[in-house]
Amino acid sequence: VVWLYASFKDMLLLIRGSLIAYLSVVLFFDFFGYVVLPRSVGAMTFLGSLLLVMASRFFWQWLNILPKSNSTKRVMIIGAGDAGNMLLEDFERRPGLGKVVAFLDDSPRKIGRKIRGIPVFGPIDRAMDVVKLLKVDEVIVAIPSAKGEEMRRIIETLDTKVVRVRTLPGIYELTDGKARIGQLRDVSIEDLLGREQVNVDFKLLRSSVERKRILVTGAGGSIGSELCRQISLLEPSDLILLGKGENSIYQIDQELAEKFPELRRNRVIADVADELRMRQVFRTFHPQVVFHAAAHKHVPLMEENPYEALRVNALGTKVMVELCCEFNVEKMILISTDKAVNPVSVMGLSKRIAELALLSKAQESDNTKFSIVRFGNVLGSRGSVIPKFRIQIEKGGPVTVTDPRMTRYFMTIPEAVTLILQASAYGTGGDLFILDMGRPIPIEKLARSMIELAGFVPDQDIEIVYTGVRKGEKLSEELLYENEITAATEHPKIMRAQSTNTVPFERICTLIEEAIRISVEDPKDVFNKVLDLVRGVHE
Structure with a gap:
């Protein structure tokens, strides 16, 4: 049903169409002088017809917003901005994919308020408290502009063994600037290591x-x-x-x-x-x-x-x-x-x-x-350490690190x-x-971050094994x-x-x-x- 996805823009188009129709009828009767109607009757007729048209068009959307028994997954959205609001609208249109129960944000102006009836908690450091309080099953990071440092801070506040964490692509990866459920993906190590967007001429x-x-x-x-x-x-x-x-x-x-x-x-x-x-x-x-x-x-x-x-x-x-x-x-x-x-x-x-x-x-x-x-x-290139660590983690370990002192850009x-x-x-x-490559990153720290991101505890769930520096390798690059x-x-x-x-x-x-x-x-x-x-x- 097309009207299932109607938006505020569609509502404005309905109002414009109804207004044009009403004015056309009024001008027609005034020009030919057939009937003289009180202005109040005309206004009531316009409003009544507009409400009937809107109700018939938006009925399916309102029906979909009503709670349904299959919405068992409880979702918390981190980021009460435009992207988070768009995601909430998408969840309301597709309730079978989950029910948003809370927003989480650092902004004092937003904390304590409600967005479409959903409360905004904060600050983000309280993420696990809200997860436990509301029995959240999944957390979605809806901050497309977040840099690596901010993503690391968010992920460090969450226990990935207790709750699944997904995120939206970066702002420059969103094809049309709109956030949708279909774009969500698991948080990757690239998200945590990502740096500021490059400005170019x-x-x-x-x-x-x-x-x-x-x-x-x-x-x-x-x-x-x-x-x-x-x-x-x-x-x-x-x-x-x-x-x-x-x-x-x-x-x-x-x-x-x-x-x-x-x-x-x-x-x-x-x-x-x-x-x-x-x-x-x-x-x-x-x-x-x-x-x-x-x-x-x-x-x-x-x-x-x-x-x-x-x-x-x-x-x-x-x-x-x-x-x-x-x-x-x-x-x-x-x-x-x-x-x-x-x-x-x-x-x-x-x-x-x-x-x-x-x-x-x-x-x-x-x-x-x-x-x-x-x-x-570069992150994720074929044959590099990150794809190797991913495969080792998927197999349950061990994750092999050449030397705890080794660093790479x-x-x-x-x-x-x-x-x-x-x-x-x-x-x-x-x-x-x-x-400019920024600061070198310890390979052991990279391995531990990837293990934790996958929901495991390093050295407990997945072992880290040191294999020694291979021929032709340096501990640090220049x-x-x-x-x-x-x-x-x-x-x-x-x-x-x-x-x-x-x-x-x-x-x-x-x-x-x-x-x-x-x-x-x-x-x-x-x-x-x-x-x-x-x-x-x-x-």
């Missing part, structure tokens, strides 16, 4: 992408796929999705086809280290801007497969920078990692060589502007990509941009070398670093060839030998 971003041919390598990966999503919003003329994994490229292509049907997309399955194939790609599509996100990133796996790490990460970047110069690409942006700083792993070392290849080529290039964006871990994938795009717009050639001098940019979360090391590109090419040869002939000692080569190019 969209005019500048659009000018660097709009109506241009954009190539994204590694387009099926965590960072590459998000780059494709955000670039699509900026209306490029063509988007070239390049990756080695056909399934991941197919998935992101299908997603973009649904969201951006007018966008011209080109799907390319290729290996960035294959110079012959990549030359064909550049000759076919002539990209104007290249985002190079293709890379092997898994540290322990790359320790076991050093040839692949050096071939894809180092040689692949060399191939890309050479082709960008040859085909007069306007900009190339390399996505790098904090593991490239004072590397202790083959993966980190291979990414450092990639950085050196791009920086050295930037010194020789007159047409192409080369930039690097370096940052730490974390940033959400959308935030990282937004800053990458902003930094790329600042690039003037030979730039090394560092993203974002800068000692000789890299930083300066502020127009954005508070983006720094520009200037390296004092300048190396001719030909020396880097020789280094890459020698490193790959070592990885084949002596894979067990490849890290130390290649590290000596890297140090040697600066002497």
Whole structure:
């Protein structure tokens, strides 16, 4: 029934329609002089007909609001603002999904009042008292603008073993700004670690992408796929999705086809280290801007497969920078990692060589502007610690932590990509941009938070086991070398670093060839030998 979902706007339309009909009849009789009616009779007729029309239309909605026996789940909404009010209306229209029994808010102006008959309690620190008092089964956090710190405070007041906790998406994830029951999801660790929304210069971003041919390598990966999503919003003329994994490229292509049907997309399955194939790609599509996100990133796996790490990460970047110069690409942006700083792993070392290849080529290039964006871990990327912890918790443990002293930087994938795009717009050639990652987070604390979020008690319900630092891992990561001098940019979360090391590109090419040869002939000692080569190019 359509009128089951009628709103205040629909009521205004009914009033307008009835008023137009009434005035039309009055003017008709006055013009022809058929009957002279007292104004009071006309007004009463108008009001009576309006009430009858409204009653017939809103009857089903009023009927649905009446209590029903199947509304057994008792719900408390944290946040007595617009989102909470919209959720309450949705619950009233769909009583089978639960009954809202209370609001909880910190605002003194709202505490003690009622919203549509539902009392507002507070402050939020009293959450469990209200849960026990009203026998609440589920708590919904209806504060889309809540940052990570605020979400952590809310969750810490609740006992997730006693009550289920769900939340709305962030304000920028709500498709039309309206909160609905169907959008609710369980609280995730990303909600607790989330940071302030990134402010960007969209005019500048659009000018660097709009109506241009954009190539994204590694387009099926965590960072590459998000780059494709955000670039699509900026209306490029063509988007070239390049990756080695056909399934991941197919998935992101299908997603973009649904969201951006007018966008011209080109799907390319290729290996960035294959110079012959990549030359064909550049000759076919002539990209104007290249985002190079293709890379092997898994540290322990790359320790076991050093040839692949050096071939894809180092040689692949060399191939890309050479082709960008040859085909007069306007900009190339390399996505790098904090593991490239004072590397202790083959993966980190291979990414450092990639950085050196791009920086050295930037010194020789007159047409192409080369930039690097370096940052730490992103939340929820494939192969990262958070998905691993989730699987271990779902299985009942144990949760494995390498060392209680280990810390890592974390940033959400959308935030990282937004800053990458902003930094790329600042690039003037030979730039090394560092993203502000905030404070490093202890991995053990992360594990304990995820266990508690799942409704368990660490070390009681689920055991935490320390496995020791693996080969190629650091206890803490760094974002800068000692000789890299930083300066502020127009954005508070983006720094520009200037390296004092300048190396001719030909020396880097020789280094890459020698490193790959070592990885084949002596894979067990490849890290130390290649590290000596890297140090040697600066002497």
